[in-house]
Amino acid sequence: MELTWCSKWSTFTGCVLIWTCLLKIAQSCTCLPKHPQQHYCESDYAIRATVIDSHVVWPSADHIVRNGAVSLSSDVIHSAERAYKVIVSQVYKGDDIHRNQVMYLYTPYQEILCGIGHLDKGMQFLFMGSFDKMLGKHSFNLCNYHHKWSEVTPKQVEGLRHAYKNNCHVKIVTCGIDASCSNEQVELISVPLETTTWHSKDTEQHSVCQWDPWKGTCQLYEAICKKHHHTGHVYWDLSPDYELCQASLYPGVIDS
Known part of the structure; x- marks a missing residue:
């Protein structure tokens, strides 16, 4: 089903509202709106990829187990990440990524830390984000550009x-x-x-x-x-x- 401009406007408005709410709720997640061209130029990678699966990556057992008991302290939760397993359809930026590659994109577990909480399996997205060369990890968050591919214009x-x-x-x-x-x-x-x-x-x-x-x-x-x-x-x-x-x-x- 083709999206109307009104539905696209609703999507954009929702993003602005989320950004505004985050400004009020958590100073740690402050995302000023940017044009997609700005996002592209400032990102380490830009890909079209389909979400296959996702899971939570917790800190090591040494951080979770304290005094013989499991501890999900705020520090542990803040350190946790959500890993999205995706398969790449097209690479627009990122020399280390290739088509048909299965890879993981990491985002903070908590949404108030700019984490992306839920992306539907089987859905294709345009992802932009950063690459940590030391860890070999591709990351993205609310401040990076991610959008349903079906809503990307020519x-x-x-x-x-x-x-x-x-x-x-x-x-x-x-x-x-x-x-x-x-x-x-x-x-x-x-x-x-x-x-x-x-x-x-x-x-x-x-x-x-x-x-x-x-x-x-x-x-x-x-x-x-x-x-x-x-x-x-x-x-x-x-x-x-x-x-x-x-x-x-x-x-x-x-x-x-």
């Missing part, structure tokens, strides 16, 4: 295949939280930037792509931050579905 796939990697040198600035967004760039987002002549006294304004997580859902799914090969300006490269997304989420904002 524009995001374009980014995963080459565009994100080729544009990791450009900067995306998250605005609308600590700092306000520039109205000028927000307006320019909705026009075909490849044919737009930039007129601005403030060159710094066009050296970054602004992303407002409260209003930029369509940029999340349907835009890649790139540097214009002629002008050198940084801009949002929009998919053909961008305006459809905008019209679905913000009826009346875009003229028909």
Whole structure:
């Protein structure tokens, strides 16, 4: 069943709500929202994989057994991890990973420590995260990007295949939280930037792509931050579905 933009928006809103709740509940888990391109560029790996199984990895027996008795103290629980066994379908980043590889992805056991508590077996996801070379362990948590593959858009796939990697040198600035967004760039987002002549006294304004997580859902799914090969300006490269997304989420904002 194909997802509507409203259902995708609900998924994104849920993530923002989780992030907000975690800010209130536990200072140890503070995840500021990021664009998928930021996640990709900052991650050690990015893969499409299917969840096969999962289990809890507890600390060694020496840590659990104290004075001859089993102890599940807060220290023990905080050290525990959940290991997701997955089979890799596609590798978008990560030289140590290959297709059809069966591997484990580790996440904190406790959700208040940014752990991912439940992923359905048989479900395919896009995973991004970190790799500990010393331990040979691939990890991810709530602050990393993980998303159902069925909800990944063609524009995001374009980014995963080459565009994100080729544009990791450009900067995306998250605005609308600590700092306000520039109205000028927000307006320019909705026009075909490849044919737009930039007129601005403030060159710094066009050296970054602004992303407002409260209003930029369509940029999340349907835009890649790139540097214009002629002008050198940084801009949002929009998919053909961008305006459809905008019209679905913000009826009346875009003229028909």
